[in-house]
Amino acid sequence: MNLEELYGRYGENLYRYLVFRLGSPEDAEDVLQETFCRFARYAVRWKLVRNPQAFVFRVARNEVNRFLRRKLSRPAADKLPDRTSSFSASLATPAEPSAILLVELADQLPDEQKEVIFMKVFDGLTFKEIGSACGISANTAASRYRYALDKLRAALEEKR
Amino acid sequence: MTTNAPNDIEKTLLSLSPKAVPPGLRAGVLESALKKRQGLLMTTGLWAAAAACVAIIAVAVLGDAAVTRAQNDDLRALLNGSGLSRLAGEETGTLPAEFYGEISDLERAGLERMAMTRPAIKRKSLQDVFAARERLKGWLDHEDEGTQSPD
Numbered sequence: 001m002n003l004e005e006l007y008g009r010y011g012e013n014l015y016r017y018l019v020f021r022l023g024s025p026e027d028a029e030d031v032l033q034e035t036f037c038r039f040a041r042y043a044v045r046w047k048l049v050r051n052p053q054a055f056v057f058r059v060a061r062n063e064v065n066r067f068l069r070r071k072l073s074r075p076a077a078d079k080l081p082d083r084t085s086s087f088s089a090s091l092a093t094p095a096e097p098s099a100i101l102l103v104e105l106a107d108q109l110p111d112e113q114k115e116v117i118f119m120k121v122f123d124g125l126t127f128k129e130i131g132s133a134c135g136i137s138a139n140t141a142a143s144r145y146r147y148a149l150d151k152l153r154a155a156l157e158e159k160r
Numbered sequence: 161m162t163t164n165a166p167n168d169i170e171k172t173l174l175s176l177s178p179k180a181v182p183p184g185l186r187a188g189v190l191e192s193a194l195k196k197r198q199g200l201l202m203t204t205g206l207w208a209a210a211a212a213c214v215a216i217i218a219v220a221v222l223g224d225a226a227v228t229r230a231q232n233d234d235l236r237a238l239l240n241g242s243g244l245s246r247l248a249g250e251e252t253g254t255l256p257a258e259f260y261g262e263i264s265d266l267e268r269a270g271l272e273r274m275a276m277t278r279p280a281i282k283r284k285s286l287q288d289v290f291a292a293r294e295r296l297k298g299w300l301d302h303e304d305e306g307t308q309s310p311d
Contacts, residue, residue: 003193007186015185016178029185036193041200091176102172121173152169 001046006039010056013123017057020090020118021064035063053125057133085114090122105155106148113148116141 014035018028038059039046049055087106094100106114115134119125120141125133130141 003190007190011186012181015181033189033192036189037196040193040197090178092179094176099172099176122178149169
């Protein structure tokens with residue numbers, strides 16, 4: 001699979017995932033470039049990849065972690081403010097108030113649950129692929145997803 | 161455990177539209193990735209060239225060492241003498257084989273017998289010539305008188 005084809009299939013989804021993880025379109029662009037540079041490096045071994053979708057998300061996730069580590073190791077003045085992954089950074093502001101409320105509540109979920117929801121809902125990954133991308137089992141991914149939806153439901157009912 | 165409510169939440173989440181991707185993102189990302197790939201290919205080529213050079217140098221050094229060792233052995237053999245005789249013995253030992261090939265003992269005995277009887281045969285043939293000349297002596301004297309044989 002060449003790089004153009006790879007970008008055509010996964011480029012925009014990866015970009016949105018990176019914006020969601022990093023909260024900044026500029027950082028997401030940088031990390032996406034790094035991710036594709038890494039794909040270029042892996043080009044020879046690409047045939048060995050069993051599940052390309054899970055693989056590209058895993059590589060992107062690792063790049064995010066590298067990027068955040070680099071940022072953290074810089075002097076305090078250059079450090080990022082404490083950021084967590086956010087739905088509102090990667091999604092257009094919805095028109096309906098109930099949807100706005102849902103996004104706000106979803107942003108308050110723990111990071112690992114938010115990540116599973118984002119991958120499942122917006123990138124269409126299966127629980128097995130999410131597990132493979134995040135280094136967890138498919139069952140763990142499914143439970144995190146279920147807990148997150150339960151929490152959202154409870155929070156919504158509380159608000160109403 | 162899941163009820164209908166989470167499904168509604170899923171539907172609501174699915175209805176949300178993602179933010180647009182900035183223009184030129186694809187070109188920028190692919191350009192940097194392709195540059196990286198070219199750099200990697202060049203690096204790989206340089207590594208291959210370096211490995212080939214190392215292999216050539218190793219072959220040259222080892223070959224030179226082997227040739228030098230052989231020359232030193234020959235020189236030592238010449239200077240010591242013992243080695244020379246050994247070498248000469250090897251050379252002379254192979255000469256009969258070079259000339260005669262691999263011959264059996266019987267053939268060798270035959271050749272030796274032939275070599276021994278050759279002078280005797282030569283001597284006998286000379287005696288026959290002299291006897292014949294003696295016998296022909298009178299006939300040769302009267303050769304002009306007729307074609308009769310002296311006997």
